[in-house]
Amino acid sequence: MRHEAWYRLDNVAKIYPVLARSRHLTMFRLSATLTIPVDPDLLQQAFDQTLDRLPFFAVRLRRGLFWYYFEANPHPARIEPDVRQPLRPLLPGEHDGYLLSVRYTDRRIAVDFFHALTDGTGGSVFLKTLVACYLNLACHPVQPDPTHGILDCHAEFDPAEMEDAYKRHARFHKAHRPSLSRAFQLQGTLKPGHHFQIISGSMPVEALSHVARAHKVSVTELLVGVAMFQIYRLQQKGGFKIDAPVRISVPINMRRFFPSQTLRNFFLYAMPGIEPAYGDYTFNEILQTVHHFMRYTVNEKYLNAMMAANVMPENNWLIRMSPLILKNAIMRLVYSASGEASFSATFSNLGVQNLPPDLAKWIEQLDFLLGPSRCTPVNGAVVSCNGQVVVNLTSTIVETDFEREFFRHLVRLGVPVRIASNLN
Amino acid sequence: MSYCVNCGVELAPSEKQCPLCGTEVINPAQPVPENPWQPYPHRDDPVIAQINRRFIAAMFTIALAFPMAICLAIDYTYSGQFSWSLYVAGALTMIWCWLAPGFLSKKTRFLPVMLPISCSLLGFLYLVEYLTAPAARWFVPLAMPLVLLLTVLASTVTILARRAIIRGFAIPAAILVAAGLMAAGTDLLITLLREERWLLTWSWFVLLPSLAAAAIFLLIARRQKVRTEILKRLHI
Known part of the structure; x- marks a missing residue:
């Protein structure tokens, strides 16, 4: 992260590092299947440019004494070939500490996100910006369109994009969550390891x-x-x-x-x-x-x-x-x-x-x-x-x-x- | 395009059988292509080998409990009472209390480690005094106050920090002061036991540098870069 040395996890994100290693649900994937083959070199360039525009995605998770926090990841981010079993739970040291990984097959660009980093909406903006940036590099011009979640890779980072909106909008001083009993859950033969x-x-x-x-x-x-x-x-x-x-x-x-x-x-x-x-x-x-x-x-x-x-x-x-x-x-x-x-x-x-x-x-x-x-x-x-x-x-x-x-x-x-x- | 005769869904060209019910795709009009586009490649990451920390903790417990039980059994069988085996049992129990937090949690911190150490140390020291020379009475005048002083100092710093009486960089400074006081307390108790008078001797050489280090720590914290580095690691 080039603009701020470190930042706190938002309210919802705090649970995900606790579950990171043991559960798939801390990860989600957004992918775009293109009509043209993916060029890995151009995709790597597009990834770098997208991270420059959205620097709070280029972070790694660190342990403080009291809370986890994100800090800028000094390592270069690398794209990887796609796999049959995506969304593997986060492992320490994997992807050089990056909390997202960009993967590609012949026509698909996929981004696996650690949920502490962003949600589906934030992830979709990242993916669309990445794909638009890739297409621009591949000589298929796409105009930036923030209303559709396509950001300009050459524009400046906007601090409003990384606010903890929960803190700004939560206004009640007394609130309670309804307690829910244990729900029915499907059971079956578990697949081995991280497979699903x-x-x-x-x-x-x-x-x-x-x-x-x-x-x-x-x-x-x-x-x-x-x-x-x-x-x-x-x-x-x-x-x-x-x-x-x-x-x-x-x-x-x-x-x-x-x-x-x-x-x-x-x-x-x-x-x-x-x-x-x-x-x-x-x-x-x-x-x-x-x-x-x-x-x-x-x-x-x-x-x-x-x-x-x-x-x-x-x-x-x-x-x-x-x-x-x-x-x-x-x-x-x-x-x-x-x-x-x-x-x-x-x-x-x-x-x-x-x-x-x-x-x-x-x-x-x-x-x-x-x-x-x-x-x-x-x-x-x-x-x-x-x-x-x-x-x-x-x-x-x-x-x-x-x-x-x-x-x-x-x-x-x-x-x-x-x-x-x-x-x- | 092929449909599953069982489920009624259209199947992508990559599907040789219906993923929902396993029915094989047989479509003479449109045979399965040899190399259809696969939405997911065959390549895969290696399977994660997870370390089960609770299992290791259980194994560790058994590994300590087993020699303890054998020692107690041998001692009782040969002498008809528990004598030397109690040292072994006490020491192994103390070791378990010291190491268990490390096995039960991913990363050990001060308080969850301090309390088991204090209690187990007190118990073991009392056991040693009780078994060796009850008349010497070193546990109550020396060992117990030292362990309690350590616990009290650690707890005091924690409570002061938790109630926000001290905050920010005052917390590490308080820890340094507490370390100096611990040395002074140790010195005082030893002098009191040996010479029956309150006097600080060697502990000045610990107390003064501790106080100086606390002051230096606060001064360093005034530097923006260092403060940011420390803040991000200790933010609450």
């Missing part, structure tokens, strides 16, 4: 929107509803605890409600769910539950209260003065007991990525991958671009029951789905 499978379904935006409109819900609510219904069905099939609630964690982009230019983390979770103990649910009931829950919780007031509940512990002197080792142990315990235990899966929708025509014509497909974990073995990530919605389901278990039922359900609803995977 990716099953990707792409479908036309129009067909999916049409189905969502017919059910009077949003596309996110429809996909979350389908996922929840299928997890619920697998739970009721037997072999599992059938009374445990089924909840899905849905990341919410806070920039929609609180204006901020930040490219660091600025999201919170909504946690729609059902209680199978109350009786049998139909698909429509689940869809309505998800819809009304999202309408009730995803608004400025409720999100601010949630944000304040997150920020408050950070202002507590007892917590701040506790040594990092103690904080890490407590955070690990709390996260295992009440964090990842309270939901069955994560389903993140990055939304529609509107690209200007001079960039859109070079991009065949955008992909968004979320690392799964042992507790939530199947996670979903959605992004749409150029009229195609791509749903990537990542899973740490061998069995594909959930993925099969999820995509079959969409087909039954009238949405044509095209499947690709990393299994072949």
Whole structure:
């Protein structure tokens, strides 16, 4: 980082270093499949230029006595060839300490991000800026367009892009987080090591929107509803605890409600769910539950209260003065007991990525991958671009029951789905 | 384009079988191409070999508990009571208390290490006094005050810092002062035990440099570059 020697982790980012080595979910990937082959030399130049423009991505994680912090990484950043099993948990010393890695195959540029660094929105700006910079170097001019997340690689760094927006916007002094009981979680045969499978379904935006409109819900609510219904069905099939609630964690982009230019983390979770103990649910009931829950919780007031509940512990002197080792142990315990235990899966929708025509014509497909974990073995990530919605389901278990039922359900609803995977 | 007859989904040309249900793709009108574009290459990173620290801690515990149990058993079998084996048991327990935080956490810090050390040290010293010469009475006048002084000084600095009575660069300065006071306390207690009077002797040579170092530390901290370096490592 050329502009400031070091900076603190934002509010949400603090949990990720604690989980970094053991869980995939601390990583996510954004990738662009181009219509032309990728030249590694030009990509390396584009990566260097992008890091010059966005210096807070060129950092490494360090341990302080009380908190982790980021500091400028003195090593040069290098691109790497892509692998079949991406999103490997962060290892000390890997990538020269960089918290992101740019990987390439013949036509794909992928960036694996450590979640402490940024969220999906920040990551998408990085990827789009990188791809635009690469295309410019490859003599395919793309004009910078900050409204579409394409920054000018030769412009100056803007400090507003690295603010901790949680601290600026959290305004309540008293707030509490609703406590959630342990949720049902899928189980199966774990894949070895850091391996997991990716099953990707792409479908036309129009067909999916049409189905969502017919059910009077949003596309996110429809996909979350389908996922929840299928997890619920697998739970009721037997072999599992059938009374445990089924909840899905849905990341919410806070920039929609609180204006901020930040490219660091600025999201919170909504946690729609059902209680199978109350009786049998139909698909429509689940869809309505998800819809009304999202309408009730995803608004400025409720999100601010949630944000304040997150920020408050950070202002507590007892917590701040506790040594990092103690904080890490407590955070690990709390996260295992009440964090990842309270939901069955994560389903993140990055939304529609509107690209200007001079960039859109070079991009065949955008992909968004979320690392799964042992507790939530199947996670979903959605992004749409150029009229195609791509749903990537990542899973740490061998069995594909959930993925099969999820995509079959969409087909039954009238949405044509095209499947690709990393299994072949 | 091929479809899975089971799932009804279209399959990418790279899929030789349906990833969802495993059904093989058989499409006489469009055979699977020999080298289709693969969304993910076959290359892979090596599998991570993770060290299970809790497992190592458990093994370490067994490794200490086993000789302890053998010593206790041999001692009791031959002499009908626990005598020399209690030294072994005490020492091994103390070693466990000293080393366990290192195995149970990734990086050891001061307080989680200090408390087990203090308690186990006190226990072991008392055991030694009890087993060797209870009449000599060196534990209460010397060993216990020294260990307690160390614990109190460390705790005082921690509490002062936690309550923000001292902050920033006063904290390392306070640690240096505490180190000087520890040396002075040790000197006083030894002199009191040997000569039965309160007198500082050699500890001046520790106390004064400690105070000077604390002052120097505060002065160095006035330099912007050094202050930034220290701040980023100790920010709270």
